[in-house]
Every structure is written in C-alpha cells, then in structure tokens.
Amino acid sequence: MQSADQLASKQLVLLGIGHTNAHIVRQWRMNPISDVQLTCLSDHTVATYSGMLPAVLAGQLSEQDMQIDLVRLCASAGARLITEQVTGIDPEAKRIEFATRPPISFDVLSVGVGSVPSVQGVEIDSTAPLLKIKPMQSFLQRLNEHVSRLQQIATDSTVRIVIAGSGVAGTEVAFCLPGWLKRNSIEQFDIRIVTGSQRVLNGVTSSLRRRVERALTDRAVTISLNERITHVEPEHVQSLSGAVYEADLVIWATGASPPPLLSQLGLPTDDRGFLLTDETLQSTAAGGVFAVGDSGTVNGTCLPKAGVYAVRQGPALWENIQRSIDCRALKPWVPQSSFMKLLNTGADSAIGEWKGLSFEGSWVLRLKDHIDRRFMRMYQTEGMAQSGHVMQCRGCGCKIAGDILDDALSELTSKPETPPLDDAALIETGAGTVVASTDFFSAPLNDLYLTGRIAALHSASDIVASGANVSAALANVVAPEGDPRAQGEGIRDLLAGAQLEFEAMGGRIAGGHTIVGARWEIGFAVIGTPVGRAVVEKGNLKPGDHLVLTKPLGVGVLLAAHMRSQCAAGHFETMIESMLHRQHRCAGVAAELGITAGTDVTGFGLIGHLNEMLEASGVSAALNLSQIPLLPGAAETFQAGIESTLAPANRRLESLADVGEGIRRQPAWQALFDPQTCGGLLLGIADDRLEEARAALETADIYCFAQVGRVHEQGEQRLIIES
Numbered sequence: 001m002q003s004a005d006q007l008a009s010k011q012l013v014l015l016g017i018g019h020t021n022a023h024i025v026r027q028w029r030m031n032p033i034s035d036v037q038l039t040c041l042s043d044h045t046v047a048t049y050s051g052m053l054p055a056v057l058a059g060q061l062s063e064q065d066m067q068i069d070l071v072r073l074c075a076s077a078g079a080r081l082i083t084e085q086v087t088g089i090d091p092e093a094k095r096i097e098f099a100t101r102p103p104i105s106f107d108v109l110s111v112g113v114g115s116v117p118s119v120q121g122v123e124i125d126s127t128a129p130l131l132k133i134k135p136m137q138s139f140l141q142r143l144n145e146h147v148s149r150l151q152q153i154a155t156d157s158t159v160r161i162v163i164a165g166s167g168v169a170g171t172e173v174a175f176c177l178p179g180w181l182k183r184n185s186i187e188q189f190d191i192r193i194v195t196g197s198q199r200v201l202n203g204v205t206s207s208l209r210r211r212v213e214r215a216l217t218d219r220a221v222t223i224s225l226n227e228r229i230t231h232v233e234p235e236h237v238q239s240l241s242g243a244v245y246e247a248d249l250v251i252w253a254t255g256a257s258p259p260p261l262l263s264q265l266g267l268p269t270d271d272r273g274f275l276l277t278d279e280t281l282q283s284t285a286a287g288g289v290f291a292v293g294d295s296g297t298v299n300g301t302c303l304p305k306a307g308v309y310a311v312r313q314g315p316a317l318w319e320n321i322q323r324s325i326d327c328r329a330l331k332p333w334v335p336q337s338s339f340m341k342l343l344n345t346g347a348d349s350a351i352g353e354w355k356g357l358s359f360e361g362s363w364v365l366r367l368k369d370h371i372d373r374r375f376m377r378m379y380q381t382e383g384m385a386q387s388g389h390v391m392q393c394r395g396c397g398c399k400i401a402g403d404i405l406d407d408a409l410s411e412l413t414s415k416p417e418t419p420p421l422d423d424a425a426l427i428e429t430g431a432g433t434v435v436a437s438t439d440f441f442s443a444p445l446n447d448l449y450l451t452g453r454i455a456a457l458h459s460a461s462d463i464v465a466s467g468a469n470v471s472a473a474l475a476n477v478v479a480p481e482g483d484p485r486a487q488g489e490g491i492r493d494l495l496a497g498a499q500l501e502f503e504a505m506g507g508r509i510a511g512g513h514t515i516v517g518a519r520w521e522i523g524f525a526v527i528g529t530p531v532g533r534a535v536v537e538k539g540n541l542k543p544g545d546h547l548v549l550t551k552p553l554g555v556g557v558l559l560a561a562h563m564r565s566q567c568a569a570g571h572f573e574t575m576i577e578s579m580l581h582r583q584h585r586c587a588g589v590a591a592e593l594g595i596t597a598g599t600d601v602t603g604f605g606l607i608g609h610l611n612e613m614l615e616a617s618g619v620s621a622a623l624n625l626s627q628i629p630l631l632p633g634a635a636e637t638f639q640a641g642i643e644s645t646l647a648p649a650n651r652r653l654e655s656l657a658d659v660g661e662g663i664r665r666q667p668a669w670q671a672l673f674d675p676q677t678c679g680g681l682l683l684g685i686a687d688d689r690l691e692e693a694r695a696a697l698e699t700a701d702i703y704c705f706a707q708v709g710r711v712h713e714q715g716e717q718r719l720i721i722e723s
Contacts, residue, residue: 005519007482007490008037010325013096013106015041015086016113017070019307020292022047022379023314024110024321029077036325037486038079039104041086041096045071045569047379048136050169051307052372054344056140057176059183060369063140068379071572076565080446088264091286101449102496105489108288108324110317111265111275115256115294115305117165121230128232132252133169146249147184153248159189162237162247164229166195167202168343170253171212174221175346177251191221194237194245196228203304204341207358211351212343215360219346256294256305270297280320280330281313288324292317301335308339311375342368424462424528426535433530437462439602440476440523444559444677448490452497452522454579458602458678459524460505464583465600465681467536467590468528470505473498475512478521487516494522505584532591539616540597541684547621547709548693550586550702551578551680553606553671554634556644561637571633578631578703579678585700586681593693597684605650606708607672607719609682614718617684622720623657623709625668634674635667646675656719663723680704684711 012033014021017040028038052066074081085099095103116134124130131146133139150159161177163170174191181189193200193216200216200223201209216223227239236246258273268276268285275291276284277298283289284299291297293310303309316333323330342352342364350365352358424437439459443451460470477494479487491514499509507526558575561567567575590598597617599609606628614621650673654664663669680703685693694705712720 005480007480007486008035009483009486010036010107011039011105011486012036012108012321012325013039013041013104013110015096015109015111016293016295017042017047017068018112018114018293018295019049019310020313020317021110021112022068022073023311024318025073025077025079026378027318028079029073032078033322033325036107038077039106040070040074040079040081042070042081042083043085043135044137045069045081045083045573046137048139049372049376050136052376053136053139054172054176054346055369055372057173058179058344058346060344060365065373065376068376069569071562071567071569072565073379074446075562075567078446082447082449086261089266089289091266091283091289094288102489102493105485106288108290108321110290110292110321111262111295112292112310113259113261113295115274116259117252117254118257119252119254120257121228122232123230124232125234127234128250129234129248130232130250130252133173143180144184147181147186150181150186150248151184154186154188157188159186159248160246161189161191161249161251162245163191163193163251163253164195164237165253165255166193166197166200166223166225167253167255168341170195170251171200171216172344172346173251173253174216175219176344177346178219179346191219192224192245193221194224194227194229194239196226196240198226200225205353205356205358207356208341208351208353211358211360215345215351258295262295267291270299272297279332281317281333282320282324282330290317290320298333298335303335306339309335312336342371344368424466424468433535435463435466435468435528435530435535436525437466437528438523438525440521441677443494443520443522444562448493448520449497450576451520452494452499453501454497454678455494455522456498456501456524457580457582460502460507460526460528460584461600461602461678463526463528464505464587465536465598466528466530467532467534467587467595467598468530469587470502470507470526470528470584472507472510473502473524473526475509475514476521476523476525477512477514478517478519479514480519481516490520494520498522498524501582504582530591531587532594534591534594534596536587536590536596536598536683537616538597538599538613541613541617541619541621541711542597542686543619543711543713544687545597545684545711546687546690546707547610547623547711548683548685548697549601549606549629549680549706549708550583550683550697550704551581551601551676551678552629552631552634552704552706553601553674553676553679554631554637555579555677555679556605556647556675557634557637557642557671558631559677560644561633561640561642564642566640566642567637568633571631571637574632581678581703583681583702586697586702589693589696589700590683593689593696595683595685595689595693599682601676601679601682603646603675605647605671605673605675606682607653607656608650611653611656611718613682613684617711618714620712620715620718620720621709622712622722623672624707624722625663625666626723627706627708628668628671629704629706630667630671634671638667638670643670644675647673650675656717657721658717659721663721666723669721
C-alpha cells in the first residue's frame with residue numbers, strides 16, 4: 001500500500017474549481033485514486049456558488065454561506081492547491097505553464113474555469129462605473145467599493161443603476177440588489193434592466209416570464225428591451241439605437257463568453273471560443289484533457305451555459321477520469337432534457353418552473369434554499385475527524401524541544417575550550433568576518449514551490465537577525481520515495497522557489513545535497529556578511545530598551561489547523577503573506593541606527609527566544625499582552641483547543657512569569673509559546689532611538705512595528721506579564 005508521503009507516478013490536475021471539478025475533489029476526499037496526486041489550480045482560495053448570490057444580496061444568507069473554502073477542502077482531500085496565474089498548457093508535453101513559477105506535469109487535466117460576461121462590440125471608458133458580475137468570488141468586494149461611492153451620491157440625489165442583461169443572473173440581481181443597497185443606507189435608487197433581447201428570460205415558458213415581469217413591475221424595475229448597449233461612459237450607457245440611459249453604476253450580467261485563458265491553451269474551440277469536446281467531455285484533439293461546465297462545448301450541441309449542466313457533469317467526469325487513468329474506454333455524458341428553474345425575488349418568495357409549469361410563493365424560496373444548502377454542505381468541510389493520534393506539525397513546529405536540545409549540548413558547551421554556540425555563528429576568515437547559519441524543516445505545505453520560498457526566508461532569518469546580508473546558501477533536500485519524475489519536479493520546485501527569495505535578498509544557491517527519505521524536507525546552510533561593524537547579538541539588551549516585534553504571532557497554530565483542514569482560506573492567505581514578507585532590509589537599518597540587540601522568533605516561540613536574550617544580557621523584561629500582535633484567525637484557533645505539537649514543550653518556560661489562570665487562557669499568552677515559521681525579528685531599541693527606528697523600519701517595509709515590552713534591570717523574576 002502506498003504511504004501518505006510516497007510520491008505518485010501519475011498527476012491529475014483540475015484547472016478551475018467550479019461546480020464540476022469541485023465534485024472531483026469531493027469524490028477524492030472519500031475515495032482517492034491510488035498512485036495519483038491531485039492538484040487544484042484556482043485564481044482564488046474560495047469558490048463561489050453563483051446560485052446563492054441573490055440570497056446574499058437580499059440579506060437572506062451570509063457571504064460565507066455561498067463560499068466553498070478551497071484551502072480547507074483541498075487540505076481535507078490531501079490535494080495540492082496552487083493559486084498562481086496559469087498562462088497556458090502544452091498538450092503534447094502535458095505541462096501547464098505559469099506566469100511566475102515552474103510548470104507542472106499532468107496525465108489527466110480537467111479545465112473548468114467557467115465563463116465571463118460578454119463585452120463583445122462594447123466600448124468601455126476606463127473611468128466608467130462598470131461592475132462585471134464575474135469573477136463571482138470578488139463580486140461582493142467590488143460591489144462594496146462602488147457602494148461607498150454611491151453613498152455619497154445618495155445624500156444628494158437618487159442613485160441610478162443599469163443592469164446589462166436580462167437572463168437569470170441579471171433578473172435576480174434586479175430583484176435582490178435593493179436589499180443590499182438599503183442595508184448600506186442607500187434608500188433612493190432607480191434600477192433599469194437594459195437588454196438587446198426582445199424579452200426577458202429567453203428560453204423559459206411564457207407563464208414563468210409573465211410572473212417575472214409582473215414581479216419586476218411590482219418592484220419598480222424598468223425594462224428596456226431591444227436595446228443592445230454599445231458604449232459605457234462615466235455617467236451613462238448608450239445603446240445601438242442611440243438611446244442614452246443615465247447610470248451611476250452599471251452591473252454587467254450579459255451572456256457567457258470564454259475567459260481569455262481558454263484562447264491560450266492551444267486546444268480546439270467552438271465558434272464562440274469555448275473548448276470543443278466530444279460527448280465524453282474530452283477535448284476533440286487532446287487525450288486526457290477534459291473541458292467541463294461553461295468552459296466546454298460538446299461538439300454538435302447547443303446547450304445553454306447553465307450551472308445545472310455543470311453539476312450533472314460531475315459524476316460523468318469522475319467516471320471518465322478513472323477510465324482515462326486506467327486507459328479504458330470513456331463513457332458519454334448525456335445531458336438532462338430539462339431542469340427546474342428557481343428565481344429569488346428578493347422578498348420572502350421565489351418564482352419557479354418545472355416541466356412547463358410555473359409557480360411562486362414563500363414555499364418556493366424555502367425549496368430553493370433547501371436545494372442550495374444541501375448542495376453546499378457537500379463541499380463546506382468542517383475539518384477532518386479528530387482521533388487520538390496527534391499529527392506532528394511541520395515547518396518550524398517539527399523542531400526538537402528546547403530542553404532536549406539543551407541537554408544534548410550541555411556536555412559539549414561545558415568544556416572551557418569550546419566557544420559558545422549560537423543560531424548564527426561568527427567565523428573569522430582571511431577575507432574578514434562571515435556569519436553562518438543553518439536551518440531546515442519538514443515541508444509544511446503540499447505546494448513545494450511555495451515551501452521553497454518559505455524555507456529560504458526561514459533559513460536566512462538568523463543571518464538577517466544578526467545584522468548581516470545574505471550572500472550564498474547550500475541546500476539540503478530530502479525527497480520521499482516514489483516516482484522519479486515526481487522527485488525531480490519536486491526538487492526543482494523547492495529550489496526554484498528558494499532561489500527566487502535568495503536572489504531578492506542579494507544571495508544565491510551555490511550548491512547542496514539531496515537524499516531519499518520519509519517525507520519532503522528542505523533547509524539551507526546560509527552565509528552572510530555583517531553590514532556594520534557591530535553584529536546584532538542576543539546578549540546586547542540594556543535596561544530601558546523597548547522590545548519591538550516585526551511580525552504577528554500565530555503561524556504555528558494556523559499551520560496546525562491547516563494540517564487538520566481547519567484553517568479558513570482568509571486566515572491561510574494572511575499567514576502565507578506574513579511568512580513571505582521579506583525582512584532582509586532590516587540589517588541595514590540596524591547598522592545605520594546602531595541597533596545591536598536582536599534575534600528572530602522561530603521554533604521556540606516569542607517567550608523562548610526572548611528568554612535567550614534575557615539570559616545572555618543578564619536583564620529582566622515586562623511584556624504587555626495587549627500589544628502582542630496576532631495573525632487573523634490565531635485567537636479563534638487557540639480557543640478551539642488547537643496548538644502546534646511543539647507548543648507543549650515550549651511551555652516549559654511558563655514558570656518564567658507568575659500569571660493567573662485568567663491570563664493563561666488569553667490567546668496572546670498562548671501565542672507566546674507558538675512556534676513561528678518565518679517569524680518576525682525581536683529587537684531591543686533604546687528609548688531615544690525608538691521613533692527614528694520606527695520610521696526607518698517602516699521605510700524598510702517591515703510587516704509591523706509592535707512595541708511588545710520593555711527591558712528592566714535584572715530582578716527576582718525574569719519576565720513580568722502585563723495584561
């Protein structure tokens with residue numbers, strides 16, 4: 001049986017996680033295919049179910065209700081999630097190309113990147129207040145940006161809104177947008193649907209259309225038919241007939257057109273630009289490449305681009321992916337002949353149609369809500385089931401406990417002829433002084449390119465904290481057993497990501513070593529040169545110094561949550577942003593201002609690394625818990641009882657401070673023991689240089705400047721906690 005870390009010989013890649021591809025991830029969670037790695041490519045860390053957007057606008061649901069958290073979903077499925085821009089594919093070589101990272105290989109690829117509203121033949125002024133309904137993931141954010149501007153208009157006059165398009169999307173937005181506007185204090189508004197069609201909702205029965213038209217009239221929505229918009233200007237739109245409609249906001253909800261990416265894939269398309277497939281959903285020219293949902297068109301059909309077809313394609317795609325991997329004949333997908341249509345009217349009712357029969361009422365809204373919620377429950381994971389076994393954390397959370405390390409080194413360091421050991425060692429050479437350090441860890445993420453970037457920054461952290469510039473690095477990489485191609489691509493991704501960061505710091509990878517082991521591990525021995533005459537050291541704290549932290553805490557607990565598929569997408573994004581924030585320019589600031597006391601906050605947590613400074617300097621300190629910055633989501637994760645596997649060992653230092661049980665329950669107290677991967681710097685800055693240092697470090701683009709405590713003369717208690 002293949003182990004969890006053994007490298008698979010085949011690669012399944014999902015490009016876009018819409019309705020169809022999301023079904024594949026769900027099936028994978030329940031029954032992964034042996035010897036296959038699943039990779040998901042998405043522009044966003046969340047996917048949005050468009051069918052629930054009207055309910056969110058109307059205030060019937062929250063934004064989270066319509067979102068699939070791809071970070072948690074992929075983590076629960078053991079899938080790799082990559083959110084970088086795809087620029088094309090090579091169908092012959094079976095490679096996917098990216099704008100900023102090495103390509104990845106695939107054996108089977110499913111393209112499901114959806115569609116975008118068509119703007120063909122429309123001239124759009126760059127300053128026009130245009131809001132396209134897609135990408136749906138960012139629609140509400142973009143709407144809020146427009147609403148803040150509309151709120152100023154609403155104080156003087158009625159807000160004029162034009163909705164381009166009279167399909168289901170445009171119609172439901174017209175019904176439900178008033179609720180959003182009123183909740184944002186915009187009471188006076190006019191909504192007009194402008195469409196090039198002869199009627200609203202082409203393709204539905206006259207009975208359904210009459211109900212919808214009556215409901216639009218009841219809600220004072222104006223409809224302008226046979227008016228195809230050709231110009232969108234800053235204060236109005238103009239149609240082909242020459243009619244002009246004033247607009248403070250234009251919401252673009254026209255028919256579907258292909259996203260630009262589809263034209264870059266080198267695959268056959270239909271006359272509109274969507275990928276052309278046969279009845280098995282496979283590209284007509286590329287074996288092992290499928291196109292699903294709005295992205296594909298089955299040759300010889302003229303089905304509308306509707307989400308219900310994408311949902312029904314899921315089981316057929318899952319079957320054919322397995323058949324493709326096993327080199328078996330594929331099965332055709334048979335689209336349903338009809339489907340239920342349900343439109344949210346924004347009040348307490350909905351309008352529907354099924355097999356020619358139309359209906360409306362509050363019960364229809366309840367039915368729609370039931371169907372939508374049932375669909376979303378399949379993808380909104382609450383995390384993996386917990387067992388008695390605690391998974392060892394990766395990243396800096398897999399570090400050996402501090403007391404074990406101290407015991408192991410005690411005999412060696414007790415010898416008089418042995419110089420003191422430090423994270424970054426000063427080495428005198430014939431050419432001068434160099435600073436050397438080494439660090440490595442088990443890969444905390446499935447994305448090895450991202451892991452390589454993190455490993456480079458983490459390994460260089462001791463050099464930067466010493467007030468030195470990075471010049472060179474030697475890599476150490478452990479690759480799991482398994483497929484040689486996967487080993488090679490993994491090593492390439494790790495080193496490519498690391499090289500990006502080392503070059504940004506002014507250094508380079510000069511060499512290294514690789515072996516085969518139990519799981520992916522990476523680290524670097526890093527060489528640097530001091531920027532100033534005085535090296536920044538742990539033992540240089542002085543009474544009166546301010547303790548300044550340059551990054552928030554919480555990486556360890558969030559990585560632990562991510563391993564349990566319980567780190568929300570937004571929290572994951574800010575954690576990655578913090579880890580990837582470079583700090584190498586701080587070395588120059590330290591030299592310029594004469595800052596000589598500092599360290600980096602990594603595996604032993606803030607309290608562990610602060611204790612090292614206090615011991616080496618012979619001083620005490622007071623920490624203000626209210627000033628400890630935490631990453632978004634860290635507090636909630638601590639309160640949920642999650643922690644890094646290294647945190648209990650770090651808590652050996654709890655005795656440094658005498659605190660009550662109330663303080664011990666505070667997330668900021670728990671964060672003191674949280675191991676940090678790519679953590680911030682902890683600097684001791686003299687009182688008379690504090691503001692100058694703040695300005696200089698902010699110019700050097702540090703993540704934050706948090707005054708977390710103050711250094712005192714050595715007292716009976718090494719650490720005092722102030723809440």
